[in-house]
Amino acid sequence: MGRGYGYQIHKVYRELFPSCTREVIYYHLKKGVVLGEFEVEEVKQESGSYSWGTTVEKTYYRIGPKANPRGDAKVVSFFQKR
Numbered sequence: 902m903g904r905g906y907g908y909q910i911h912k913v914y915r916e917l918f919p920s921c922t923r924e925v926i927y928y929h930l931k932k933g934v935v936l937g938e939f940e941v942e943e944v945k946q947e948s949g950s951y952s953w954g955t956t957v958e959k960t961y962y963r964i965g966p967k968a969n970p971r972g973d974a975k976v977v978s979f980f981q982k983r
Contacts, residue, residue: 906959937967
């Protein structure tokens with residue numbers, strides 16, 4: 902995936918692991934930043950038409966230096982098909 906913001910990452914996880922909740926993803930992203938497994942690449946304010954207003958703040962994450970990704974055949978296959 903390279904990089905992504907929380908909701909975007911959540912949508913991919915839901916396709917791979919349907920029982921995964923958005924709250925779990927956000928929790929692990931924040932915890933992963935503290936542990937060095939993820940890094941915040943940038944935080945953007947984007948305009949649009951949202952139910953809560955006209956702007957949204959998106960935090961983009963990428964893999965950090967302490968990440969230890971495991972090769973899961975299901976995940977590899979998913980991204981090869983994309």
